Amino acid sequence: MANDTSLLRLEGISKDFYGTTVLKDVSFSLAKGEILGLVGENGAGKTTLMRILFGMPVIAETGGYGGHVLIDGKEAVFKSPFDALDAGIGMVHQEFSLIPGFTATENIMLNREPSKPGSAVELFGERLSILERAVMKKRAVTAIARLGVKIDSETAVSEMPVGHKQFTEIAREIDRENMRVLVLDEPTAVLTESEADILLGALRRLAADGISIIFISHRLHEVIELADRIVVLRDGTVVKDVPTGKATVRDLASWMVGRDVGAAAARDFRHDLCGEALRVEHLWVDMPGETVRDVSFSVCEGEIFGIGGLAGQGKLGIPNGIMGLFAAGGRVLLHEAEITLDAPKAALDAGMAFVSEDRRGVGLLLDESLDWNIAFGAMQVKGEYLKKIFGGLFNLRDEKAMRVLAEEYIAKLEIKCTSHRQPAKELSGGNQQKLCLSKAFALNPKLLFVSEPTRGIDVGAKKLVLDTLRHYNRDFGTTIVMVSSELEELRSICDRIAIVDEGRIAGILRPDAETAEFGLLMSGEAADGPIDGGER
Amino acid sequence: MTEEFKKKAVDAVRDFGWPRIIIFLFVLLLFIVAPFVGVRVDTSISDVLIRFGQNGVMVLALVPMMQAGAGLNFGLPVGIIAGLLGATLSVQFGLTGWIGFTGAIGLCLPFAIVFGLLYGMLLNKVKGEEMTIAMYVGFSIVTFMSILWIVLPYTNPTMVWGYSGTGLRTTITLDGYWTKILNDFLVIRIGSNFTLPTGAILFFALAAFAMWLFMHSRTGTALTAVGSNPDFARASGVSADRMRIASVVVSSVYGALGILVYQQSFGFIQVYNAPLYMAFPAVAAILLGGASVNKANLLNVIVGTFLFQGILTMTPSVINSVMKTDMSEVIRILISNGMIIYALTRKTKVTK
Numbered sequence: 001m002a003n004d005t006s007l008l009r010l011e012g013i014s015k016d017f018y019g020t021t022v023l024k025d026v027s028f029s030l031a032k033g034e035i036l037g038l039v040g041e042n043g044a045g046k047t048t049l050m051r052i053l054f055g056m057p058v059i060a061e062t063g064g065y066g067g068h069v070l071i072d073g074k075e076a077v078f079k080s081p082f083d084a085l086d087a088g089i090g091m092v093h094q095e096f097s098l099i100p101g102f103t104a105t106e107n108i109m110l111n112r113e114p115s116k117p118g119s120a121v122e123l124f125g126e127r128l129s130i131l132e133r134a135v136m137k138k139r140a141v142t143a144i145a146r147l148g149v150k151i152d153s154e155t156a157v158s159e160m161p162v163g164h165k166q167f168t169e170i171a172r173e174i175d176r177e178n179m180r181v182l183v184l185d186e187p188t189a190v191l192t193e194s195e196a197d198i199l200l201g202a203l204r205r206l207a208a209d210g211i212s213i214i215f216i217s218h219r220l221h222e223v224i225e226l227a228d229r230i231v232v233l234r235d236g237t238v239v240k241d242v243p244t245g246k247a248t249v250r251d252l253a254s255w256m257v258g259r260d261v262g263a264a265a266a267r268d269f270r271h272d273l274c275g276e277a278l279r280v281e282h283l284w285v286d287m288p289g290e291t292v293r294d295v296s297f298s299v300c301e302g303e304i305f306g307i308g309g310l311a312g313q314g315k316l317g318i319p320n321g322i323m324g325l326f327a328a329g330g331r332v333l334l335h336e337a338e339i340t341l342d343a344p345k346a347a348l349d350a351g352m353a354f355v356s357e358d359r360r361g362v363g364l365l366l367d368e369s370l371d372w373n374i375a376f377g378a379m380q381v382k383g384e385y386l387k388k389i390f391g392g393l394f395n396l397r398d399e400k401a402m403r404v405l406a407e408e409y410i411a412k413l414e415i416k417c418t419s420h421r422q423p424a425k426e427l428s429g430g431n432q433q434k435l436c437l438s439k440a441f442a443l444n445p446k447l448l449f450v451s452e453p454t455r456g457i458d459v460g461a462k463k464l465v466l467d468t469l470r471h472y473n474r475d476f477g478t479t480i481v482m483v484s485s486e487l488e489e490l491r492s493i494c495d496r497i498a499i500v501d502e503g504r505i506a507g508i509l510r511p512d513a514e515t516a517e518f519g520l521l522m523s524g525e526a527a528d529g530p531i532d533g534g535e536r
Numbered sequence: 537m538t539e540e541f542k543k544k545a546v547d548a549v550r551d552f553g554w555p556r557i558i559i560f561l562f563v564l565l566l567f568i569v570a571p572f573v574g575v576r577v578d579t580s581i582s583d584v585l586i587r588f589g590q591n592g593v594m595v596l597a598l599v600p601m602m603q604a605g606a607g608l609n610f611g612l613p614v615g616i617i618a619g620l621l622g623a624t625l626s627v628q629f630g631l632t633g634w635i636g637f638t639g640a641i642g643l644c645l646p647f648a649i650v651f652g653l654l655y656g657m658l659l660n661k662v663k664g665e666e667m668t669i670a671m672y673v674g675f676s677i678v679t680f681m682s683i684l685w686i687v688l689p690y691t692n693p694t695m696v697w698g699y700s701g702t703g704l705r706t707t708i709t710l711d712g713y714w715t716k717i718l719n720d721f722l723v724i725r726i727g728s729n730f731t732l733p734t735g736a737i738l739f740f741a742l743a744a745f746a747m748w749l750f751m752h753s754r755t756g757t758a759l760t761a762v763g764s765n766p767d768f769a770r771a772s773g774v775s776a777d778r779m780r781i782a783s784v785v786v787s788s789v790y791g792a793l794g795i796l797v798y799q800q801s802f803g804f805i806q807v808y809n810a811p812l813y814m815a816f817p818a819v820a821a822i823l824l825g826g827a828s829v830n831k832a833n834l835l836n837v838i839v840g841t842f843l844f845q846g847i848l849t850m851t852p853s854v855i856n857s858v859m860k861t862d863m864s865e866v867i868r869i870l871i872s873n874g875m876i877i878y879a880l881t882r883k884t885k886v887t888k
Binding site for chain 1: 749752753758770774831
């Protein structure tokens with residue numbers, strides 16, 4: 001593939017963080033106007049690779065990288081993202097880097113505003129020249145139009161839906177005149193399906209204009225649909241570099257994981273469960289963006305109960321409210337004992353545990369080591385991992401027991417780390433998620449809430465997480481309430497699935513119900529129809 | 537193995553930080569130069585040890601609040617005032633010797649705990665701005681107490697103004713009460729110039745051990761987690777507010793004990809404006825020892841106190857002999873405030 005017409009070429013890139021090799025001899029090239037799909041598990045090194053390409057300071061801070069980046073056949077060394085921008089590389093990150101209070105136009109043109117000198121310039125210099133708002137608007141509108149979407153250029157970013165933010169960010173990159181390579185890191189993760197389709201269309205148009213694109217995504221079917229060529233990374237090396245025509249979604253998945261991903265395990269969902277583990281009556285939760293209005297349901301002993309629905313409809317509010325993290329009201333009964341709401345301690349004491357969807361914000365002590373993260377909950381809630389000294393006068397943390405516990409879970413959940421002393425922030429997303437699960441399991445909960453357990457993690461880690469949940473459910477009888485945006489995932493593991501719409505439960509279905517039925521519930525169409533396996 | 541060792545050594549140096557290395561070398565240089573300008577090294581070392589014992593506990597007082605994410609305790613005077621109340625009451629009651637010192641400890645504790653609770657509750661209302669507020673709380677309580685020192689009905693003649701018979705003097709001698717009671721406990725004297733204040737060092741060791749126990753307890757662990765990620769702690773059933781209050785109370789108690797140790801070594805109780813700037817040397821010392829605003833450990837305390845007190849001891853004697861002018865105060869202020877600025881600019885090191 002390495003021919004002389006290639007615009008960008010990576011040769012033998014390698015990189016290690018804190019002694020862990022993240023990238024090893026990665027080479028590929030990108031031709032003008034080509035769309036390259038880059039896929040790989042979390043921790044495979046995609047993000048690191050893109051950081052190197054974009055000259056992120058974090059790379060230099062952690063000891064630089066090995067290998068060469070060539071642009072137009074000449075070696076390029078980027079000391080900062082500014083150098084990369086000058087060389088014509090644009091990047092759209094997983095997290096938005098937009099200024100919320102500014103309009104789309106202002107964000108798109110930020111720091112590149114066309115300006116004309118005013119009287120103040122004479123006195124104070126260039127920084128005080130006057131913005132040419134009309135030109136700015138025209139250019140912003142052109143950039144947005146190139147993407148084929150309709151966004152009002154005068155809307156403040158803070159008031160936009162997530163999808164529009166994503167488009168604004170891309171528009172900012174393509175407005176640069178010298179833009180030649182556009183890197184998109186998981187651009188569709190936050191988009192709805194229809195928005196994603198528009199984005200893919202826009203990217204194709206950009207490629208036709210001669211812009212090369214590196215497209216990173218977990219959604220394999222999108223990659224296949226969009227890319228001309230696909231590079232698969234696994235454990236820091238390129239395992240495949242193939243034209244799209246020669247690969248199917250299945251191939252990609254198995255290359256990424258390096259083992260066969262079997263069809264979803266034969267379903268053995270049960271509907272003969274008896275006994276009630278949890279009953280929720282008229283729950284309301286005031287969680288910003290995920291308001292729960294009036295929710296009642298009950299969960300059987302030993303069941304895996306799924307809660308699905310579209311984003312923003314309130315499904316995330318349910319576990320957060322019950323666990324006392326947001327203001328809530330109504331009644332929640334665990335094994336007939338009423339749980340005090342608004343008090344995390346009460347919920348934990350009652351034997352419930354929660355794996356939050358906000359991994360970095362709520363789920364982890366990023367600066368502390370793995371053993372702290374895993375043992376902390378059990379120590380505080382149950383007084384475990386403490387040892388008595390002075391004849392029981394005083395309790396100290398039992399570092400040894402904590403280490404044993406951490407090592408047990410590191411082995412059990414295959415957490416990739418250097419040791420139990422490694423700070424949680426150094427782990428990749430998937431491994432952090434496993435850490436969150438370990439923390440919850442260490443509490444030996446009677447009832448476990450897991451919220452978006454597979455968000456932002458790769459196929460292999462996803463399977464492991466789901467298998468672990470199933471294992472705890474089947475072998476230890478842990479009742480699980482799983483909230484997820486991915487219907488397929490819910491259907492592969494749950495015994496019953498409730499769909500939340502506008503803060504209320506629209507219906508409860510069996511996992512083998514028709515896909516269309518789920519779709520109807522999500523869109524609020526079948527709110528009052530009789531439902532199989534329904535509420536009690 | 538050697539490669540790894542080398543890497544670790546480089547990391548250790550980087551973690552230790554250039555300011556500390558420079559100051560360490562500076563102190564070392566002062567010790568080397570000392571004999572040539574007629575300053576005795578043994579006297580100097582003895583002075584450093586005495587000052588270490590004198591100030592160590594107050595530096596220790598900063599650890600819990602830093603760990604709990606409540607920042608540097610610029611409000612250390614809150615604890616110090618409690619200590620002063622304990623000390624003056626003990627003298628007022630005429631307690632002398634060991635009874636006097638332990639009496640002062642016993643009398644200051646209730647004040648320290650109550651002040652700590654109130655101060656902690658206040659700090660919980662101003663999350664994110666703790667250090668600014670703490671500084672003003674410190675200034676306010678010192679100024680307020682300046683009024684009370686005059687008004688409170690102390691009667692012991694060694695403490696009150698001779699001409700009026702009421703109101704405390706600015707400096708109260710502890711002669712005949714408990715001057716150097718810790719310093720002279722099991723004291724080791726070598727020659728006429730070297731004194732090891734065993735008792736004070738032991739007291740520091742005891743206080744440090746108690747702090748270690750506290751930080752390794754369930755509460756101490758919870759407190760550290762609150763400092764690291766309050767949301768995580770909350771989701772694990774820990775009340776961040778309560779933990780922060782606990783840290784402030786412990787800090788105030790250590791501040792009170794710290795000033796008592798300071799007084800017995802110094803030989804005087806200083807009231808009125810004396811406690812106003814007491815927090816700064818302590819803060820500078822712990823930062824010098826390698827603590828960041830949100831992470832501190834006992835090693836930081838020990839290393840920092842030694843370095844900081846080393847400079848304070850050595851600069852007046854050595855620099856003044858060389859330069860024939862009084863530079864010590866200037867250097868002390870330069871280093872303590874410089875260190876505080878340096879640490880505050882590096883505040884972002886903690887991942888949120």
